[in-house]
Amino acid sequence: MNNNNNGEVRVRFAPSPTGFVHIGSLRTALFNYLFAKHSGGKNILRIEDTDQTRKVEGAVENLIRVMGKLGIEFDEGPVQGGDFGPYYQSQRLDFYKKYCDELLAKGSAYYAFETSHELDEMRKLQQLEGRQTMYDRRARDLSEDEVQENLKKGLPYVIRLKVPLNEEIRFNDLIKGTIRIETNIIDDQILLKSDGFPTYHLANVVDDHLMKITHIIRGEEWVTSVPKHIIIYNALGWEVPEMAHVPLILNSDKSKLSKRQGDVAVEDFLQKGYLKETLTNFIAFLGWNPGEGEEQEFFSMEELIKKFTLEKVQSSGAVFNVDKLNWMNNEYIKNYDPDKLTELALPYFSKAGIEISNTERIKKILSLVRVYLNKLEDIPDNISFLERKEIEPDNDNLKEILNSESSKKVFEKLSEKISLLDELNPENYKTAVSEVQKDTGLKGKELFKPIRIALTGSENGPELPLIAEILGKDKVLDLLKRWF
């Protein structure tokens, strides 16, 4: 256990700002947040922007916005600052330089002068020979004189880690248990690039140490580089933080979740009208569950914080199942506070061309259709009856029903009854229909089906009396009159 900092837990979410927020990143961020809050510790945001070629304008702002929207808060970071800043790695170059020099002085790192091109050639050859692609450590034993000479010539260089040979690195992962790797197969990783920026490996070790990070919680794709990091910690005489590598989120074919097979951007899910409660709840359960026979599936952020432990994180990957996401979102939508849901739904009504100034009316419509919604984006498809001016049944079957003699009778009678009313409401609509039933002797499908089709253009949907009320007397009469 890491005991610096008086035992206070400090974790970090350290994304590189290269664009949208990946579902996998969201889960890593969530787990960090839940773990920090559960332990009464600090959650820190650090921006890993050491790759100058991959910078994306606005990505950091976007990331912070998305996290904020989902209720994932940071105690320290670019926005709120903190005692361990700056929180952009690109502003911490002096630190990396300093410790890189220290590594050099201690003989744990060395200069290398190969160009990218030369390295490419090396790898190609290794591949051709069926060997593992790996730096051949050719610059490892350059003499001091040779190094100085190259430096004097102004040759571009990188600093590489001098991996100790013939050793075994062993560490305990909080999720996966003990992991051991032979150092001989570990690359002499580049620490400092020729542009003077550090690589991830150097920067994350230096920062995690300087920022007093106690637990590193990140994706499983990092496990294989842990030994490199441990070598750096050891060389610098630093304590290694606890590690927890969370399993990957997978496509339905079990490969790492990727854009090729559907949406992976949190922004997209938000935009489609997946609620933030759904997203955090669902994502938390991808690879984690409370265990102990617990069968509750709906958890608020507060409950998640209370229940979350690393021990209950699954060690195998989890397929991202949109069907279940939809189900859960639908459950949240069905049970959401009507006023709040209305507020969230307004933009989707607006997009469908519905006048939204009368929010009470929107609320009423929403109460009719929410049961059908997997996501708010489904609203337009489910309220098409509102703005339908022409009834154009999309198949002959419907047309036939509308044009039958008995239907005409129904429409005519119903119009008569409704035109006598001051205002249409579910009660007097029902009364009117049952009067039609008495007068015509028609009932069941022969009575209800034609009306539904005439009013909505569809064979099914929400309860007719409620739809009738929302449409209003004039609209209903207008729609009926077209058919007799």
Place this chain on the structure above:
RNA sequence: GGUCCCAUCGACUAGGGGUUAGGUCGUCACUCUUUCACAGUGAAAACACGGGUUCGAAUCCCGUUGGGACCGCCA
């Protein structure tokens, strides 16, 4: 290919020496409903395989197979 990780219904998972292997999504059926949906009830559906250890293995160990990740002057 090398290294590392992983393995319970189609999916998410509970269970971690003795269970009729439980729940949720999805699927199917039935009930309710003058429609669809909702709701309710029920069904089909899993311990990858082979060896050990043990009185007893889904559970512990080893191996096999299968899957995945990583192998950049990216993170």
